[in-house]
Amino acid sequence: MKKIDLSTVPVRTGSSYPAPFDVPCAARTRQGLSRRFGLTAFGVNLLVLPPGAWSSQRHWHSREDEFVWVLEGEVVLVTDAGEEVLRAGDCAAFRAGEPDGHHLVNRSDRDARVLEVGNSDPEDVCAYADIDMLADAAGYRRRDGTPYPPKGGS
Template sequence: MSEKTTSVNAEGVFEPFHVGSVPWEEASRGERFGMRFQHLSSFGGGSQLSVSMEVLEPGKQANQSHYHLLEEEHLFILEGSLTLQLGAKSYELSPGHYACFPAGQKVGHCLVNHTSAPCRYLVLGNPQRNDVAVFPETGRVSVRLTGESYRQSATMEYWDGVDINQPARAPGAG
């Protein structure tokens, strides 16, 4: 028997669901980056708003520090705690903390779990088909435009310039 990929019923109607029925996915790279997530909104038929439940294990960073020019992201901590790196500043977040990363706010953000327990949180966003994401750590710029074209020498891979085996550490830590 296969696992359901959406909450749609036989009549094509997306029905309410328990988050336990949503498949977990994993994204990881090297020793530094890794997280598990459930994409709740797509399971429920959503396309205008993105909602994911994510779990960040101890010692891991969710993704590279970045910001979006068109997409807005929101973060709500459910259990555990983590460090939000927002530009040069760091913030310890625990259950009940909320953060918003407005589109066009040119300050990179990333999440790192420096504790000994997993941290579970929601990430909400408004996907933009033509978004531009900037990665201050590497200088990489990701442009999602219809019909985009680049010279190969002018592009770089997502992980170029990132030490993926460096342990996640608190910003400013030696």
Template sequence: MDKYLITKEEIDQYEGISKTHFLNDNAKRVNKSLGDLTGLTGFGFHLIAVEPGHESTEFHKHYHEDECVYILEGVGEAQIGEEVYTIKAGDFIGYRAGGEAHSIRNTGANSLKCIVVGQRLEHDIGEYPNLNKRLYRHQGMPWDLVDMNAIEHPNAGKKA
């Protein structure tokens, strides 16, 4: 990647990529992945827009990656664990690795715009508690989505 600077004008003109979460048809957003455009690999830096009535993602948690959100415009609700919080421009949410599951819903009449930053580790485990699914992600391998009721935990002993 040769680009280090993306101007405000370039960002404004960039349409971004429309995404629908693979486990939630109502989780629709437009991503402007600015970190990708400048070759960042250790974390993702995204400007996202979520239209009224839609969610940012499926309710989930990461076991190993930190993630955070800064609200730029609009209003919504953030579900963090069992709690639901009203969010608005200027609010910051920090989702620590291994913490509570989370998602955001746009409850307003206008687009909800946010900065989303998240680690990009070589390996992570995500969990979708409302769907009873767990996602295993390992660099260079296909992702594995499993039904949590089908997970076995063998007592295989310790390695010497």
């Protein structure tokens, strides 16, 4: 059987960002659908954003395309160009290498569910538009190369 039973997929709450960057994302949840079932060329996540939660810090990827599709609820897409409301059925795409920091924010009074899809590239560098942070396979670091301590570390 190939049908995925979402109740069997672990739910991850919060983010791995170093403090204090993790705070706006603390209530978000994600279920990693692709890795759980052996897919490696691209990632698929089911993201749930409660009211007030962010999907991430505003970011862009050097080598990974991203696609989001709002399944339920309403979110605000924040990019370098401004803000757009996305409702159920709306989607947005972000090409690798385009330095347009983006994220989703739930400003509504109910949960939003979003499908996130992106390719996987071990050479990708993620740049964060509003904060002094980069991320790659080695972890989070400042733009000058100084690593952030691991989450929960000193």
